[in-house]
Amino acid sequence: MGMVTKSSTSRKIFNVFNYGFFLMFTFICVYPLWYVLSYAISNPQLAAQEGVTFLPIGFTLSNFQQVFTLDGLFNSLLISILRTVIGTSGTVLCCMWLGYVFTKDRMPGRTILYRFLIITMYISGGMIPTFLVYRAYGLLDNFWVYILPYLVSPYYVILIKTFIEQLPASMEESAMLDGAGSLTIYFRIILPLSMPIVATIAVFAGVGQWNQWFDNHIYTFNTKSLTTMQYMLYNYLSEAQRLADELAAARGMDAIARMQQSLTPRTVRMTVTMITVLPVLAIYPFFQRYIVKGIMVGAIKG
Amino acid sequence: MTLPFMVLILLMNYVPIGGWILSVFDYRAGLSLFQCEFVGLKYFKMIFTDRNIPKVLTNTLVFSAIYFAITWLPMAFAILLNEVQHTRFRKLVQTVSTVPHFISWIIVYSLAFALFSTDGVLNLFIYKLGGSERATNILANPDIVYTVQTAIAQWKSLGWSSIIYIAAISSIDQEQYESAVIDGAGRFRCAWHITLPSILPTYVVLLLINISGILNTGYEQYFLFKNSVTAPKIEVLDLYVYRMGLQLADYSYATAVGVTKSVISITMLFLANYIARKIRGSAII
Numbered sequence: 131m132g133m134v135t136k137s138s139t140s141r142k143i144f145n146v147f148n149y150g151f152f153l154m155f156t157f158i159c160v161y162p163l164w165y166v167l168s169y170a171i172s173n174p175q176l177a178a179q180e181g182v183t184f185l186p187i188g189f190t191l192s193n194f195q196q197v198f199t200l201d202g203l204f205n206s207l208l209i210s211i212l213r214t215v216i217g218t219s220g221t222v223l224c225c226m227w228l229g230y231v232f233t234k235d236r237m238p239g240r241t242i243l244y245r246f247l248i249i250t251m252y253i254s255g256g257m258i259p260t261f262l263v264y265r266a267y268g269l270l271d272n273f274w275v276y277i278l279p280y281l282v283s284p285y286y287v288i289l290i291k292t293f294i295e296q297l298p299a300s301m302e303e304s305a306m307l308d309g310a311g312s313l314t315i316y317f318r319i320i321l322p323l324s325m326p327i328v329a330t331i332a333v334f335a336g337v338g339q340w341n342q343w344f345d346n347h348i349y350t351f352n353t354k355s356l357t358t359m360q361y362m363l364y365n366y367l368s369e370a371q372r373l374a375d376e377l378a379a380a381r382g383m384d385a386i387a388r389m390q391q392s393l394t395p396r397t398v399r400m401t402v403t404m405i406t407v408l409p410v411l412a413i414y415p416f417f418q419r420y421i422v423k424g425i426m427v428g429a430i431k432g
Numbered sequence: 433m434t435l436p437f438m439v440l441i442l443l444m445n446y447v448p449i450g451g452w453i454l455s456v457f458d459y460r461a462g463l464s465l466f467q468c469e470f471v472g473l474k475y476f477k478m479i480f481t482d483r484n485i486p487k488v489l490t491n492t493l494v495f496s497a498i499y500f501a502i503t504w505l506p507m508a509f510a511i512l513l514n515e516v517q518h519t520r521f522r523k524l525v526q527t528v529s530t531v532p533h534f535i536s537w538i539i540v541y542s543l544a545f546a547l548f549s550t551d552g553v554l555n556l557f558i559y560k561l562g563g564s565e566r567a568t569n570i571l572a573n574p575d576i577v578y579t580v581q582t583a584i585a586q587w588k589s590l591g592w593s594s595i596i597y598i599a600a601i602s603s604i605d606q607e608q609y610e611s612a613v614i615d616g617a618g619r620f621r622c623a624w625h626i627t628l629p630s631i632l633p634t635y636v637v638l639l640l641i642n643i644s645g646i647l648n649t650g651y652e653q654y655f656l657f658k659n660s661v662t663a664p665k666i667e668v669l670d671l672y673v674y675r676m677g678l679q680l681a682d683y684s685y686a687t688a689v690g691v692t693k694s695v696i697s698i699t700m701l702f703l704a705n706y707i708a709r710k711i712r713g714s715a716i717i
Contacts, residue, residue, distance in 0.1 A: 141619065148512055152525045158587065159528045162543040165553055169546070181556040224437060231434050243434065247441060253698060255448025256690035257670075258677035262459075263448045279444050282437055341536035344652060348678055360538045364656075367542055396551070403542040410534050418527060422595060 163407065170194070170404040174397040193401045196393055202354055203362060203402070210340060210359040213276040217339040222332050224281045229290025230320055234312070251284040261348060271353040275345060280338070286331050293327040294320060326420070333417040337410060363402050366395075455688035461681060475688035485689075488672040491665055496646045498582050503642070507635050509590055510597030511627055515619065526598065529591025540588055541656040544571060571657065577665040581657060596638075600631045633712070640708050644701035647693050669693055 164184075169177055173188030180187055198204050231237055232244050255263065269275040297320070305315050321328075343360035350356040357365075393401075455475055457468040479485055509529075516522045532540070547553050550567040558568070570580050608626050617625070651670040658666045667675070669689070677686025709715050 144515075144620075148515055149518075149521075152513065152516060152521070155590075156525055156528050159532060159591070162547055163531075166543060166546055181553070183553060183556060183560075224440075228434070228437055237434070243438060246438065250441060250445040252701060253449060253694065254445065255451050256687070256694060257673055258683055258686045258690055259451025259454060260448040261678065262454065262683060263451050267443070278440070282441055282444075337534050341534075341538075343536060343538055344655075360536055363542060364538050367538070367545060399542060400546065403539060403546075407535060407539050411531070414531060414534065415527075418530070421530075422599070 163411070166400050166403050166407075169397065169400040172397075174392065174394045177397065178394050193393060193397055194405065197398055197401045197405070200398070202357060205355060206357045206359050206362040207405070209273075209356060213273075213342075213358065214336055214339040217277050217280055218332055218336040220277055220281050221283060221286065221335040222328055225283055225286040225290055225331060226321070226324065226328065227316070228282065228287045230294055230316055231312075232287065232291050233294045247282070247284050247287060257348075264349060269349060271350050271356065273356060275349045276339070276342070276356075276358075279345070280335070283335075286334070289331065290324070290327055293324060297323055329417070330420040333413075333420050340409060359402075359406050363399070363406050366399050366402055452687065452691045454684050455691050457684060459684045459687075461683070471684075475685045476692065478685060479689060479692060484672065487664065488667050488669050492647055492649055492668040492670075494578055495581070495649050495668060498578060499585075499649075500639075500642070500646075502582070502586070503639060504635070505586065506590060506593035507597050507628075507631060509594040510601055510631070511623055513594070513598065514601050514627065515623065526591070526595075530595065531591075532588045533592035535588070537652040537656055540584065540653075544584060544657075572659055572661040574661050574665055577662045581653065581666065584657075585653060596634060597631050600634050601627055604630045636712075637708065640704040641701075644697050644704050646700065647697055 165182065168184070168186045169182045170193055171189055171191060172182050172186040173190050174193065176188040228247070232240060234240070237243075254260070264270065264275060264279075269278070301319055301323075302315055305319055310318070341360065343358060343364060346356070346358050346361040347364070351361075453465070456470060456472055457465060458471050458474075459465070459468050513522060513525060516525070545552065548570050550569045552569075554570075555567045570576060573580070604627065609622055612622050612626060647669055649668045649670055651668070651674055654666050654668050654671045655674070658671070670693075673686050673690050673693075676682045676689065705715050
């Protein structure tokens with residue numbers, strides 16, 4: 131009896147600490163985003179005077195409307211959406227096809243070509259040679275530098291190949307007996323059955339495209355019209371003063387901005403941060419189950 | 433049908449590897465390789481006399497050492513989370529702690545800036561609680577660069593890294609626990625004698641893979657959090673290559689540093705693979 135009491139007491143103490151730790155960790159994960167959201171929906175002047183802590187002060191949504199009057203912001207949102215849509219569909223299409231052909235034993239030179247692909251996971255040219263080579267290709271200040279380097283990813287091909295390999299082979303065999311070619315089998319049988327892995331890859335590639343900014347920084351920083359949302363935010367973060375000037379200038383011209391709720395640089399940073407992170411947060415609950423599934427397929431293989 | 437893809441891989445991945453040859457030429461922008469002077473190992477020798485290298489190498493190794501010293505954190509996170517019996521809370525923690533992984537480094541930087549800069553919310557709290565009048569900025573404190581950057585990196589990756597262990601734990605045969613409980617084992621002993629040994633192999637494999645990346649700390653985080661105060665401690669090899677190559681246009685030397693780094697990494701990867709084959713009978717790559 132004594133033993134049981136002792137162990138249940140220590141159990142209780144452990145539980146208090148354990149739940150306490152996870153509560154704290156959850157708070158640390160949520161609070162920064164919550165704070166930025168609160169600031170972005172606060173009245174800029176009130177927020178600057180009193181400081182936001184947990185709740186918005188003087189609730190307003192006009193900040194979101196107003197930041198789009200900033201030079202180039204709307205265009206950068208468009209570029210981010212474009213690269214995400216084109217890049218993601220391109221990556222999914224290319225990797226799906228490659229993942230499929232690499233499951234075919236009769237494919238000529240399969241082992242060598244597969245190795246040719248996988249090696250790129252471990253060796254890369256590195257930043258400088260890649261930069262110089264892409265420059266020689268004319269990819270500098272070119273939209274396609276956001277797309278082409280990401281089209282074929284060995285990691286995604288492995289995931290897809292592993293997924294297709296565990297599909298029942300009987301359907302494909304009977305289709306082949308009926309005289310269907312590889313392309314027909316691919317589009318009629320493999321692709322429809324592979325939707326779970328397509329969703330997984332689309333999520334990974336999509337978030338990757340949306341979040342990517344370093345290529346903008348080294349390949350396209352000279353071309354304003356190619357600035358992505360992420361890089362726009364980076365510019366606002368690193369040039370707080372220039373932003374303040376731009377806002378002051380806009381205030382001089384713009385009738386709406388002359389109203390009391392004119393933006394502060396801090397409100398702009400917070401609002402643009404929110405706009406940049408919102409798409410990921412908004413689709414996160416829907417894609418969460420796919421990512422867990424996705425990395426498990428990879429983990430089993432790796 | 434597969435050929436176009438292979439050409440794409442060749443152009444985007446293999447031609448840049450061929451670009452390593454720049455490291456033995458005196459490459460100048462605007463010239464073709466044939467017009468440049470062949471200088472042999474000059475730039476590789478320069479690495480050893482470059483007075484910046486000891487500093488950036490130290491930073492790289494310190495960040496990596498700290499990283500390796502705490503690689504058990506995701507495993508501990510998973511084991512502790514498994515002890516949370518309230519299913520909905522457990523799921524909530526798992527969901528919320530994974531979110532930072534999907535946030536770009538720019539956003540992380542922006543959040544850190546909002547929280548910790550001199551006009552950030554941390555100082556607001558300190559001020560409201562009647563703390564010191566002088567604002568603190570932990571992002572511009574050279575004494576705690578390693579700690580702060582590690583904490584930020586963990587904030588971003590801990591939940592995500594633990595997923596693989598959470599999945600490994602959920603695949604453990606429940607009968608093992610049941611029979612252990614019958615034998616009088618408490619939850620702590622179950623965790624120590626059943627859960628931990630079951631997920632340890634996963635840990636070892638991931639550790640071996642990561643060891644080869646000891647010099648590859650990446651550059652995004654360090655690039656963004658670098659400022660005039662933190663610069664001496666935050667500049668890692670990857671960032672140094674960026675600075676020498678793209679900011680100072682010293683292409684050949686930056687390539688030589690990059691090539692050296694790659695060769696060391698690949699050698700270590702093969703070594704890790706060899707060790708893995710010896711101790712567990714199967715390769716990791």
